[in-house]
Amino acid sequence: MKLILHVWRQKNAQDRGRMVRYEVPGVNEHMSFLEMLDVLNQGLIEKGEDPIAFDHDCREGICGMCGFMIDGKAHGGFKGTTVCQLHMRHFKDGDELYLEPWRAAAFPVVKDLVVDRSAFDRIIAAGGFISVPTGSAPDGNAIPVRKQDADLAMDAAACIGCGACVAACPNAAAALFVGAKISHLAHLPQGQAERNRRALSMVRQMNREGFANCTNIGECEAACPKQIKLEVIAQSNADYIRAAFRERPETVVSGVG
């Protein structure tokens, strides 16, 4: 099949960028979307043009590196699917598609469809961890975890940090990402010691990065390739509010922990 692509081309962070039209003939329905772009890029390289830059790594939907907007939908809008796992059988001959990078002030474009998601790393560094001595692996089941909590923690831990939630949100909010990370550790006994500080720090860092607020509309939930539920945002709101009311200035200033 033949596709017509309108792709955002931007040389670097300073470049203004624009949409460029490409025709991609010979697309096989068994290709993934990224493989289709590989074919297009090979053609561009052979013509001496600059290939389209896009992020990718595992290409099996678990690393969180890939992702861009296809026709206004993050990862293409197919349920529980990252763009690397999106296959060309979903499209038909002559389809015209618009490819754009995630759009958010906190995710500056590096080049073409590649954005800098370091903001997520800084949010994790602010509190998305537990402080425990490392060493040999602890005994399995040494710390009992209720099945229901283990499931909720696992559901939240499925977040791969791809940024589709931010891209799909009309406010470019990172509430689903932050909610998943807070909710993941909030449901586990290992996460309790730093639970309050985690919620405060991660929410504050999220705001520092310039992500706007959640308006509870659910676009993120629909876009999430790991199908993280809006419920995690409520969990992080609850944790943040409780922590804010319990916060003691001394603890924070001395940075204990």
Place this chain on the structure above:
Amino acid sequence: MSAATNLPLAQLRFWDTTVGKKAVMAVTGFILFCFIVGHLLGNLQIYEPPEKINHYSELLKSMPSLLWGTRIILLVSVVLHIWASFALWLLQRAARPVSYVKKVNAHSTYASRTMMWSGPIILAFVIYHLLNFTFGTVHPGGPFDEHNVYNNVVTGFQFWPSSAFYIIAMIMLCYHLYHGLWSMFQSLGYSHPVYTPWIQRGAKIAAILIAAGYISIPVSVLAGFIKPV
């Protein structure tokens, strides 16, 4: 971006964060919702003989501390609700400086995406409504008599542009509550796989009932079911 983003992390207080402001919006929104219900119940006395609602009005005015206490709580709620929403709206505008060429809304409701439209329209209406029925300074339907609430309502609504604005504002209120009434639970941290869908259904029903109750009054006046005395 707000100035708060330049502060050290630990100095960002409750109000400085998006989650904090949304919590304030949820609480103040709930207070305003309570008023909307109470006000509707009071208003529905228009369907009783005129003495009923006029007596109710005198009763409220006979308890100035309760009346003004309520008014102050409402005023503070309105100010905080708008202040928070405006500050968040500025953040939202700054959060996506380059918009998409193509963007599809996959899941969200019309009501949820238009809160920033329905809100200001309701505010404009509330200002007109106070001038129209509370202060009586703008009462194009006829003379304003502060001791005859019944007649003020009827003559006020006989002026059809007033009624039209009222009805449009109540439809906006319906949209606003449609999303806001369940959203407040989420903002305050409550979400449940079984109960949240019920809260959402309840919010829709409440929003529609409230708007229908309010809209019934100008419609009844224009249709001639309620006549001046």
